[in-house]
Amino acid sequence: MALPSTIHPLNFNWTFKRGDCTSRSDYLPANPAPTEVHLDLLKIKLIENPFQDLNELSVRWIADEAWTYRTIFPNPPDHGKPGVATEMIFEGLDTFASVYLNGDLILESENMFVAHRVDVFKQLVQQNSADQNILEIVFFSARQKGLELVRQHPEHRFIVHQTETSRGPVRKAQYHWGWDWGPILMSCGPWKPVSLETYTMRIEDVWIEYELSDDLRTASGSVFARIEGKAGKAKLSLEIETQECRKIFYFGLENLNDPFEAQFGGLPIDLWWPRGYGPQHLCTVTATLTSQDMQTVISQCTKTIGFRKAELIQDTDAHGTSFYFRINNADIFAGGSCWIPADSFVTRLTPSDYRDWIKLAAEGNQIMIRVWGGGIYESEAFYEACNEFGILVWQDFMFACANYPAYPSYVSSIETEALQNVRRLRHHPSIVIWAGNNEDYQIVERYGLEYRFSEDKDPESWLKTNFPARYIYEYLLPKVTKKETKGVPYHPSSPFGNGTSTTLKVDPTVGDIHQWNLWHGDMKPYQKLPEMGGRFVSEFGMEAYPHVETLEKCITREQDRYPGSMAMDFRNKAIGHERRLVSYVVENFRIQYDLPGYTYLTQVMQADAMAWAYKSWRKQWGIQGKRQCGGVLVWQLNDCWPTMSWAVVDYHLVPKPAYYAIKRAMEPVAISVSRKFNDWTMRPADELWKRDTSHIDMRKVWSDVEFSVWVSSSRLKRITAAVVVKFYSIKSGRETYQSITRDVEIQPNGTTDIIFDTKINPVPKYQDPNCPYDISKADPFAIHASLWVNGKEVAADVSWPDPIKYLSFPDRGVEVKYSDDKTSLTVSAAKPVKAFVMSEKQGIKVSDNGFDIMPGENKTVAVEGIGADKLEWRYIDM
Incomplete structure (x- = not known):
């Protein structure tokens, strides 16, 4: 008789020590598995918290040591019974590991992203013995092993950006070597569960392949199951359960060699939609092994799926080649963000942590998240949350910023890694694209590696070049996916154009781009972002500090809490951050160099950059058939430790004002106003001196006002609305020009131009040529655009004269009132207010932040986690 398959987790009784099995070091208590060595050392206070002060430096030695983990456990109850297999499951070992069971070597692993099953029937103690089993796992230094592999493969040109070359041949989360936003914390340990399974037969996997009917109301395809064990007297059922119906298919088990397949057709289904386009209907596919009489369940596997149609549209058009997603026949502007691992020590992340992160992204009107290739294939909880909240996932394979090798054992390991992780994740409807790597083709261009896209189409020949990883990205990974x-597109890299544009030079006509001429590269003003877009912007970003409370948690000494202190500079890993960040701040704002003041200015500057990018690139979404820009993903949503970085939400899930700027720009229906940018930083005073001067032309700073107003909508139906545009004097708060009101029809799922490149004439003459030059007579104004539907304001936006630092904001007449229960506050002002920011903290939530206030406007903000009257706030020039 077939016995039920039983999993026995080996979570507890773990100890660890420094060195390998032969080391005389004492075993010390470890956390329950999954765990990793830094967290175990921290728990027993053998190291200081590496997230605080300069402590990262004091734990670097850990990466160069071997560490042994040990647990003791009894035999599982069914072990030794006739026909019962006993296997040990290692879902993930980080990274170079030798595994011993009762003294026998049973496994050697060298890939963090690969799971292992090992038959341990012979290694377990005798069934009637009173002895316990001893499992020991020796983790060797990934850094030292990496250096050794580099020496062993002189035929390959190892090029590694961000870190040392040792990470190039090692299949470990690449950010562990440090990045320009994260620390060098190379941990090791059983980072995923370890367990024993006993079974006579077990379901290895169940999955579904389908196509939707033209009207998207029914599905046809097959359900598959793969079974392991010995054929016997049992039954297999494959079941699809949707909101509409339930279908069950039965099989005998005479042959277990091939996957079982049950075909279906005309299955009525409800669709899974991206957030904002429809509901996220989910259903289940279940494989069940039972006894012949169906009274005993032997093994069962259930996957939650969603029916949807996903396409990447790459058509030739007036701008080159399009790049956007079409889900369930609806074009989707994919505004969202890039994701890095949410902790340097991912074993302490919980399913609720992942859900909180994805919920926060969804509440910020983000619709896509890109899992970056230098981290990990994320936890099931991450993708389940994306399924729940309707967040599309762009999934990179785990390669980033390097020229990776492709010798046989490495390629074999990669193929196993790809197979396992694609199979593990393929049921998630949220995953709509797989990409081969992050920025590896930029390495090709920068170093002139061999790459003849059109001329050389032989994958075997690619292995003989100094860019052998082309074999992985353009042959192996697309073959696996x-x-x-089925039905999920593959993209060779992010970024990638068409083989001839791969895209160090940032080709705006084809593929996706990483736009790093903001911050990096040319360090262009963020006001130029509208002209720096492409067919899909999959990375760009601007740094900012987190809120002060977050900095105070990780920088513990008061004397270190100032911009530019050793502790602050050490924490910011971005190259040249001192010059770059202060340059952007001082270029736009009156500098304040105390910690609260400078923190605030960096945040407002980052938020302004996000507003310029998202609203302008969303404008280029255009209309159906004319999609110039298909999406924008900020680098990055999150941090892996408390720091100042490009993240728009800090390590403790506390949003920066930039998060809210994205939220406003990505509202389902958003109005935007923008004036033509006069680059005061570069404009010469006289065209004759153009080549060798960069004088500021004060005559151009507040004149030649040319502005545009447009509405972006992701709604799939037309909307009748009214647009109101007003012009407020920043000095007096009075309206300086006659307001504009227009009744409009808003285009569905596209951009509607309301006012296009319109000048305000005449420009006020504030300078008498016969008098001394007096800029104080100028009357600069803010442009406020609002959108009204059925008499209610549904969206608004403000355009300010640049740079803000030339403006003065005295006597704003700001008034803040609180609701009786202190769950909300309402802000008003007599004169225009720029960037009203409340200091958020962990556990506090506000509905909006970093917003502008115009005269006559009442801005109400909901507050959770603290009385609204307890919040601190400030605005520009307060």
């Missing part, structure tokens, strides 16, 4: 996951 095509075979294992």
Whole structure:
């Protein structure tokens, strides 16, 4: 008789020590598995918190040591019974590991992203013995192993950006070597569960392949199950359960060699939609093994799926080649963000942590998240949350910023890694694209590696070049994804154009781009972002500090809490951050160099950059058939430790004002106003001196006002609305020009131009040529655009004269009132207010932040986690 398959987790009784099995070091208590060595050392206070002060430096030695983990456990109850297999499951070992069971070597692993199953029937103690089993796992230094592999493969040109070359041949989360936003914390340990399974037969996997009917109301395809064990007297059922119906298919188990397949057709279904386009209907596919009489469940596997149609549209058009997503026949502007691992020590992340992160992204009107290739294939909880909240996932394979090798054992490991992870994740409807790597083709261009896209189409020949990883990105990975996951496109890299544009030079006509001429590269003003877009902007960003409370948690000494202190500079890993960040701040704002003041200015500057990018690139979404820009993903949503970085939400899930700027720009229906940018930083005073001067032309700073107003809508139906545009004197708060009111029809799922490149004439003459030059007579104004539907304001936006630092904001007449229960506050002002920011903290939530206030406007903000009257706030020039 077939016995039920039983999993026995080996979570507890773990100890660890420094060195390998032969080391005389004492075993010390470890956390329950999964765990990793830094957290275990921290728990027993053998190291200081590496997230605080300069402590990262004091724990670097850990990466160069071997560490042994040990647990003791009894035999599982069914072990030794006739026909019962006993296997040990290692879902993830980080990274170079030798595994011993009762003294026998049973496994050697060298890939963090690969799971292992090992038959341990012979290694377990005798069934009737009173002895316990001893499992020991020796983790060797990934850094030292990496350096050794580099020496062993002189035929390959190892090029590694961000970190030392040792990470190039090692299949470990690449950010562990440090990045320009994260620390060098190379941990090790059983980072995923370890368990024993006993079974006679077990379901290895269940999955579904389907196509939707033209009207998207029914699905046809197959359900598959793969079974392991010995054929016997049992039954297999494959079940699809949707909101509409339930279908069950039965099989005998005479042959277990091939996957079982049940075909179906005309299955009525409800669609899974991205957030804002429809509900996220989910259903289940279940494989069940039972006894012949169906009274005993032997093994069962259930996957939650969603039916949807996903396409990447790459058509030739007036701008080159399009790049946007079409889900369920609806074009989707994919505004969102890039994701890095949410902790340097991912074993302490919980399913609720992942859900909180994805919920926060969804509440910020983000619709896509890109899992970056230098981290990990994320936890099931991450993708389940994306399924729940309707967040599309762009999934990179785990390669980033390097010229990776492709010797046989490495390629073999990569193929196993790809197979396992694609199979593990393929049921998630949220995953709509797989990409081969992050920025590896930029390495090709920068170093002139061999790459003849059009001329050389032989994958075997690619292995003989100094860019052998082309074999991985353009042959191996697309082969795996095509075979294992149907209906999900593959993209060779992010960024990648068409093979001839791959895209160090940032080709705006084809593929996706990483736009780093903001912050990096040319360090262009963020006001130029509208002209720096492409067909899909999959990375760009601007740094900012987190809120002061977050900095105070990680920088513990009061004397270190100032911009530019050793502790502050050490924490910011971005190259040249001192010059770059202060340059952007001082270029735009009156500098304040105390910690609260400077923190605030960096945040407002980052938020302004996000507003310029998202509203302008969303404008380029255009209309159906004319999609110039298909999406924008900020680098980055999150941090892996408390720091100042490009993240728009800090390590403790506390949003920066930039998060809210994105939220406003990505509202389902958003109005935007923008004036033509006069680059005061570069404009010469006289065209004759153009080549060798960069004088500021004060005559151009507040004149030649040319502005545009447009509405962006992701709604799939037309909307009748009214647009109101007003012009407020920043000095007096009075309206300086006659307001504009227009009744409009808002285009569905596109951009509607309301006012296009219109000048305000005449420009006020504030300078008498016969008098001394007096800029104080100027009367600069803010432009406020609002959108009204059925008499209610549904969206608003403000355009300010640049730079803000030339403006003065005295006597704003700001008034803040609180609701009786202190769950909300309402802000008003007599004169225009720029960037009203409340100091958020962990556990506090506000509905909006970093907003502008115009005269006559009442801005109400909901507050959770603290009385609204307890919040601190400030605005520009307060």
